[in-house]
Amino acid sequence: MTDVSIDTMPVAAAPARRDIGLKARYRAERRFRIYGVLAISVGLIFLAIMLASIVLKGHTAFWQTTVTLPISFDEKVIDPQGERATDPNVLIKANYPKLAENALVAKLGINADDKAAVRKLKGFLSDGARVQLRDIVVSDPSVIGTTRDVEVLVSANMDSAFKGQIDLSVDQARRKVSDQQVAWMNQLKAEGVMAEHFNSGLFTFGASSRPETSGMGVAIIGSFYMMAIVLLLALPIGVAASIYLEEFAKKNRFTDLIEVNINNLAAVPSIVFGLLGLAVFVNFLGMPRSASIVGGLVLTLMTLPTIIIATRAALAAVPPSIRAAALGLGASRMQMVFHHILPLAAPGILTGTIIGLARALGETAPLLLIGMVAFVADYPATPFDPATALPVQIYMWANEAERAFVERMSGAIIILLIFLMAMNITAIVLRRRFERRW
């Protein structure tokens, strides 16, 4: 019955729908969504390609090949004249590479009198063995005359060959390792004395012209000094400036002008701050070149606008009712700011500061002009000593001719990315944890 009634219902009963372009509008929305998804996927694809290429090239940098050799600290090699009691230089100038070579010759079972075979060993072990063995002897001269197992670094070329990065199918004249060296390498590998270990040197060594003994130690310390200086200077100055501008200063043309200038400064290319640093800190104030103090000051100038803008935004986000309540209960304006507004704005301020610091950590351009893009091998004891920074070390390694530096460069990028990610995650966590919404 009902079916019939529906069937027989006059069509005209439903009012004719006005064409308001609903379909077209839905289509437009669907198109727009597709554009959005495409934009995100393009971004993600490029990010994935970048990360994959860095990780693929760089993960090997965290491993370093070494040979464990029984080094006999032979007095005849170290101190043939027996003068070490009177002349301390003997222990410094001794022929330590010979010790490592002797041990390797014995290990490989080469006849020590076969000079031609011994000469082929050249370039097998790292020249860094000299310093490594010297440090052992100088710190404890009683090892002379004894034999001790030491993990000696192999040269960068052998390291690359061991990791399979050198194409061994090409003629041996065209590559940096000879067939004989490869045979010795396989022999040592079979005996289990030549193996890859975690490359702690990547984090502790300073700059070096030898890939196997170069690391980011100086760069990490330099970056640490600079971040400490930036935090110590930019945070108090930036917060004080924003509190004054936001809470105390009269709103007039002059403060507007200051605000416009701060916003402009935040967008100034960083190299300009480097020029300023060179002119003011190095040439006018006579501060040392290449020192992290100058780098820190330059980066402070660069970070200040970011911190001021973030802090002012955080202060402005605190609702006026809090201010009114504080003042109404008899607090002075300073008490209102420091007891109520600032604690509530703190998460926003910290987030801004961390993001500013992260940006400063990744800067190279301003450091170029104040001489921090340099070869620095010694640890800086104070911020007044020459140092480099993490991104600078990446740049320096990118300019090297040796193949082994390529993996180190990618490894350094991974380390820098981890630092940056840790900082940004801290910022996000702080915001999530402490942010209040009204």
Added chain:
Amino acid sequence: MKRYLLTASAAALVLAGTAGFASARDQIQVAGSSTVLPYAKIVAEQFGETFTNFKTPVVESGGSGAGIKEFCKGVGENTIDIANSSRPIKKDEVQSCIDAGVKEIQEVKIGYDGIVFATDINGPDWALTPEDVYKALAAKIAVDGKLVDNPNTKWNQVNPNLPDWDIAAYIPGEKHGTREVFEEKLLIAGCKKLGGVEAGTASGLDEKGAEAACKAVRKDGKAVDIDGDYTETLARIDSNKTGVGVFGLAFYENNADKLKVATVGGITPSVETIAKGEYPVSRPLFFYVKKAHLGVVPGLKEYVDFFLDDQMVGPEGPLAEYGLVAAPDAERAAQREAFDAGKTM
């Protein structure tokens, strides 16, 4: 909170104030040519390892011109001690040094560097002459005694013995120290042999203008200036297998499994042919020492002596191993003598 803020800002002021009165520098500072940089790094590192009583020198890169400019800023703790350079210092640079108070400069020649042409390892053999390079890469070339816009688009149009490849050359950019050798030893040399200078003067240029016309590189995209380092050139060749790149000898030797080197004038570039002066495209490398800093900056004299020692710059030393072409024995001895005698420019 208030007290904390006050202390923090006071600490900041003290920190900024003390910076002006830094302690005396006890570390040598070097800046300059990126070609000399790897050699200076090797010497600096070994110097630091050998002389444990001195710190390892700090070596900045940035180019010959920039290094000399820093060097000529004056005398004092916050100026550098040594400028590395891949070309001799110019007269006006010496003058600006003198104007700034750097009156005594000691020149030290450390050896030679060669630049080579190289192609992808799988390509055919290449034999170039300065004339070929000029005809392929100059903006205008001499044809029948007249300068015309370079019509060549393929290497075999330049010289029938070269392969049928589109001309694509990756040459050092204009701020590169290597560029001068490239212009001098290839473009101008080739131009002179082919009568480009006469063609230039015939079309109304003076002698200087004609020479400048010789070394003007074509701007139609067939010759690409590389302002970065050789790694970038190598990447270009990787992506364009018929490209020709210009490299330092040391860089080529480190990447000989990827690159094939071209002969120039029939001579294969090698340490031997450059030391003998047979290979045409090579140049001397220098560094300049501020005499006023000798005896003031600890270790400076020892560093230069160590650099000039045969165990460093000699033909068996680590610099030669890296690609530096050692100067002949007599020349090295003369450099040592001149430095010890305190000879200034």
